[in-house]
Amino acid sequence: MQKQFQVSRRDFVKNTLLVSTAGSLVSNQVLASERQNKNLVPATEGASLHWLSGQAPSTLQGTTWGIPWPKGLVKRETPLAVLQNDTVQNSQTWPLAFWPDGSIKWSAFAIGAQEKLAENWRVKIGQKPQAGKLQVKESQDIIVIDTGKLRCEIAKKGNVIIKSLFHAQQKLVAQNGKLVLQVQNQADGDWAESTQLQGFESTIQKVQIENQGSVRALIKVEGIHQNPQGKQLLPFVLRLYFYENSDSIRAIHSFVYDADENHDFIKGIGFSFDTLLKDTALYNRHIRFVGQNGGVFAEAIQGLSGLRRNPGKDVTQSQFEGKSVSSLPQNIQDLLKYIPAFGDYTLFQGSCDGFDIQKRTKSGYGWIQSASGQRASGLAYLGTPTGGLSLGLRHFWQSYPAQIDIRQAQTDIAQMTLWFWAPKASAMDLRFYHDGMGQLTFEEQREGLDITYEDYEPEFGRPYGTARTSEFFIQTYTATPTHETLSKLSEEIENPPRLMVLSEQFIQARVFGNAISLPNTSTEKHKAIEEQLAFYFNYYQRQIEERRWYGFWNYGDVMHTYDNDRHVWRYDVGGFAWDNSELSTDLWLWYYFLRTGNKDVFAMAEAMTRHTGEVDVHHIGRFSPLGSRHNVQHWGCSAKQLRISTAANRRFYYYLTADERIGDLMREQINGDKTLREVVPGRKIGQKPPQNDPDKKLVSMSFGTDWGALASAWLTEWERTGNEQIKNKLLNSMRTIATQPKGFFHGEGIMEIATGKFAPQPVDKISVSHLSAVFGLTEICFELIDLVDMPEFKTAWLKYCELYNGTDEEQKAYLGKNFKLNLAQGHARLTAFAAYHLKDTKLAQRAWDEFYKGEGGFKKTSTKLTPINPPLVLRPIQEGEVSTNAVAQWGLSAMQCLAYIGNQL
Template sequence: MKKITRRKFVKNSVIAVAAAPAFAQLSTNANTRLVTGASATLPAAATATPSKSIAPDPPVAPLHWLEQPTEPVRGVTWGVPWPKGSVKADSGFQLLAGDTESPIQTWPLAYWPDGSLKWTAHALAHGNAPQGNWSVRPVKRAKSNSSLLITETGTHLHINTGKLQCEIARDGHVLFETLSTQNQTTAAQGRLVLLVQQQDADDEQTRFSVSRFEGKISKLTVEQNGPVRAVVKVEGHHAHAGRQLLPFTVRLYFYAGSESIRLVHTIIYDADEQKDFIRGIGVRFDVPLGQQELHNRHIRFAGENDGVFAEAVRGLTGLRRDPGKAFTEAQVAGKATPGNGQLSDNVSKRLQYIPAFGSYTLFQPTPDAFEIQKQTKPGHSWLQSAYGKRSAGTGYLGSPGGGMAFGIRNFWQSHPAQLDIRHADHDTGEVTLWLWAPRAEPMDLRFYHDGMGQDTYAEQLEGLEITYEDYEPGFGRPYGVARTSEMQLWALPATPSNAELAGIAQQIQSPPVLVPTPAWLASSGVFGGAFSLPDRSVPAKADIEKQLDFYFDYYKNQVEVRHWYGFWNYGDFMHAYDTDRHVWKYDVGGFAWDNSELSTDIWLWYYLLRSGRADAFRMAEAMTRHTGEVDVHHIGPFAPLGSRHNVMHWGCSAKQLRISTATNRRFFYYLTADERTGDLMREQIDAVKTLQTIVPVRKVNKSAPKNTENTDLATVSFGTDWGAIAGAWLTEWERTQDKAARDKLLSSMRTIAAQPHGFFTGSSLMNLQTGAFQREPTGKISVSHLSAVFGLAEVCYELTSLVDDKAFKQAWIDYCRLYNATPEAQKAELGESLKKLNLQQGHSRLTAFAAKVTGDKQLATRAWQEFHRGQGGKREAADQTIAINAPDVLNPLQEAPRVSTNGAAQWSLAAMQCLAFAGDAIGQ
């Protein structure tokens, strides 16, 4: 970091890797490639306006920390949007904190149709985060002479961050061979472990056996190699006795100057849930302890509120014979004790009789309780050592000569979790970070009922009428669902103080997040311009802002009060509330887990974009991780579709694009450049093909084809189906300038507009090779209240501003105008009225959008009338809670009985988008 004058500001440039030699080393595989930033010439049909020259005055993007870091940042990556045409594809970038410049690594995330940069990613190395005005601006790119973090040989990857060195073998079955700092190896042989229990019953007479699978690596990819940030992707399966289970992807992230590695760990479930009960999922590594005295080997676990459990393998405190303060104080502080020669004889000659505890376990079985136990040797009793509520999930094993700190992010939130230290009394200790704790009950993913005789569609529809559950035999399996977890490993030259370990735990649990300010996000034109800054200048707007805050705060509180936590649950909300039992309908068919119903994800992200609240980011991040992984089948017959709301996240037979849609993931990806989220969005590019065999309307539409598997066609609705695939194609096009995705998108848009009634035609057959829809021959009108409430609206907002297709734009405006229009107006333009429709309040935002693009003030006024009328939504504000106490409930709680997740999401989206598109008309 260096001080610069304002005069030098424009002249200086930073390390820009977008097209630097570092990127020449990246894989060009379609699944891993990163675009170099070269501008592409696109056909005129793909541009909204003719390509323009870049603005002569470069824009400056202001940034802010969601939470101001109190410790040096160990590396951070973030995304920045740029207004269309303002930044050339070959620009360099400069990062400033006040007048202090920091080197950054930069690469493109997305392009506007004219080839200018739409989103860029930036990585900051280890260092302090001074308070002040942070900003990024484009500058002339300079050549970089900085060395890269990864050096590749024929057999190994050698990573050197300056503080940490890592050796990764190209062939083999370990994540890393060694981690070192200051020429001292602190960890070795990082590997994956999976415990699987086979059992024949689940009563008191259960017989079972446990098999240990080990991770076997099949592919190693250097995804990024720069002077600031490097990413290594490891793929494989867990294997045992010729059997493979739970394919995995682990990404290892390295930052210049940092002593830590971040691991993003994904498993996909492909076991037989009737026989295979997962007993443990973990990452294991060895910690060399050498000849260190047992009383100089330190164990640390972080509890809560900065509390730390601190002990040594062989304790010197509390003995009958006092070794002296020099020894006890050093041991408690984690410092090296004086030599044994300074011990009195009555202690030194009896050291061998002090028990040495070689094994330690921190076990978090629930979100509200953890325990720490220790053991001298296998075959002997475990001692209860400590208890607490919510552990920070961080530990340490080592000595004053160095060791490893380690932690699982969202440790208690993703219970059951466990940290194990073994063999701490040997020359080499062993640490395992258990994402699923072996001490917990084994994972049981079987469907929760036997079908209750619902063998036919007719019977299943009857079941839907009573519990709202869309059941179908064989569709409630978890096969193909995934789970992504995060961990960090810190190579330390010495045992950290308790305060230092608490600081490490804080960085693991709440890593620093740098984002553009809400004002910059709103002015950049991204995400359809569908949000504005909070405005409380007039009572009508202030009331809406108050209600928006209430909904968010209420759900944030419900996550805590209702304990929406757990390995498979964390990040999701419940769908509907039971006012009789005073609980969410966790056990009632389709009313339980929400699974993105009515765009819960998009609601949270738009709320974050305009508020800049750290807690909003954390909650939206957790939801994106969950809904993109657990609620979607990534392999198997349903892949890559998602599952509608159910008691089991994967339980509903409605496997749909509206759940797996890339539109729900784009926010997190563009704000963080998260590679795993990029995988999930790319996974959806060909998702529409699955509709050939998994027909969404197979139970209710007898005229729908059973499948079109042996053709190039699939029946695709213009609402939830096309909105999802359009989001995937749009994202791939803007991320990579991919012509195939662009052409399919443009072809589908053109042929929707050419339908007899545009979007009101409802659906048609799509050619999967070209994206074009066949013209629907009957001239029918078909419209659903769900069509526009799963991301279609947000995608169309963007497309109408990106693509110069007047017919498509008019077709979308017509849909926005007419959905909530009077029956007379609908009949006059469509030939018939749309009958009884639902969610009129949620659709008020479509009316507001039409008002914005047409300049029609009457439409703007009508949008607010629709919003406040509340039909198919919420008319009166639900901003009050009621206290419910024992014995009426198990635990005292605050209840808002009129709040539903569907209603909160749609009300909030309508409110935010009406403010953005027609805010000036409020109160008229």
């Protein structure tokens, strides 16, 4: 037998191992020194960093990332410096979360724009950081940011957000940057009455400097869209990020849908600029679009090549490269007025598989088809040889329909508009997809649930309160950028360079439940699990492409269940369609990333976090802040639950990237208990609201999916802000669950909203659900036990972990009854956690037996792929033996069993 190694917080700080003689369990959470990783910085000295892509970028416009620290190591006043090849860099840092003792748990770092970056980056504890020179000045009406390469004036009221934008040589490049919205009164194709189109523009309600330092500044703009008649729709938040020495602005745009989906059909939503072209000849004005694989479409507004009269190679080459054409041969100059100037261009991505570029001379005249392709990068440039502007939308083709317009480039002031939803496409039609099919009574709705797995109730399937976030980039230039520059920029927009800590850092810091281990192929069984983990991720990554799980409202999600008869996922069958985080798909991806550091896993998890946190959740209205259960439409299911909107799914991305929008989404969740009073999640199954509570001080709440979600939100808010009220609610709720006669086995209780305290349950009222622990409760309890010294809570949770898959005799001895529930394979990780903490090798072996037996999951895993080809299907596909629920739970169980009892395999 191997000796057991237990890794305490103090030992991690000292970067040593403590040998325990209390048992023979060995955690796979080995320190980096054992891996002989030469680049790993000892925990007491700082943290090693690596580029997520695997190599350093050639240029950087600035980046922000998060680092976890072991408890007690980094104090609030501890200096932290960012080093590149042992040279201190200009940087800034701020805390993201704190340990209960007040030391920093997570800190964010930012560096500005640079060129010729190195591979070797690290953060050093105790060394003073180098300050940057970014400047922010605020007055009554505007905020001015000067990065050193760009100056931006942001208005604090009115409809214009970016008042003026100057490039490095202080030339005014663009002005009047604002959000634009088009709304029509009926869906495209419904021609019973005339279609009326209304235009809206952004109206600023609040502007604040949300983050300010010498390297990074963040301006948060809140507002709503308003038309000339005063009608308001779609409240928005626009965050503008500025970095030292950067000539680029990163923008995060989020809107909440508050329209009437039966009468307000969104025809287009985007961001528009006026671009200055005054005193520049038409043939010296240039447009660029980046298409697929970095290919660039390049033209001048007034072309000089291909004419009957040749102006000469020097002229045409200069024009093609975007350089100034200072003089023309006289025969060309005399006839220049007869060469048409094309002032309007449009790049339209109508689907994930096709885009086209069209142009016309001006409004009122016909369009000419100019180019086409499959997947445009979504980057456009307009300018002159002395400078210009580019706009680029991240995930342009993935979140189709998208569009970029250039208008009136033949005049002194042109317009560039980046459309997140393309006006050339059909208007958004967010109406519910069926008429209810007679499900008017509770009994009829239960019958419907029984056949299509869809929880239906009138008026519950509305999109009101859902949201959507887009990420785009604004960049200034002092000269026409080369094709290579734009091509590279489009790739950087799609895959922004990111610094990230090594997986060992998560283990050393003991974050996210201490449930992370490094990949291990030391035995055949370990190797088989690693290969199966990789297979499942790769399969879903391929499914996204094969099944075209793309689109404005869909990108980031996966489907729930497969239909082997039709060879399609059940996209049109009630509750079997979009997954909406069911059984912790998000957590599966994030834990897999934490242990592998794989950039493709990060990309998929990031897209899912953006989607599930926005589209699948109601952010305003009667259902706020609850999420919607899996359905044909993301918001369509009438089961509104915290298990979908849970902050547990968002915390990873927030702490790894310091993304403020995700911070907003998690903060929305802290008062979800109040909504549960009015929208009881178990209303068709048995959970009922409290009785005799006229003042609405109480709420009925499950200890699993409800409390687990609230606990994750309360924990996150407490560690982010130190909020004592939230902390007390969390600790009170933990203590009063733990002191129930049978702890978690009571299943639910009545909680006092103000304090978080649960009323005692009768000793014989036992209720156990197979779903309680599979929506983040497991992971948040793992984390709470490692974080909070509350022996009674630890005892109650370990008892639940030990007995859920226990024998009939064990269950009956403790509860007076026994139960057999589903998802035993997924719950093997609970058994493993109990084995680890109880130092019980027999229990550890039982956990692996449960995992391999596969009850409620995969009895036998497979990497088999079956090709299905036309004409049987629309396009060639590969079918695997998978179920999204089972994959997520198998993956989490595999990874967490490896983390806690990997040596017992």
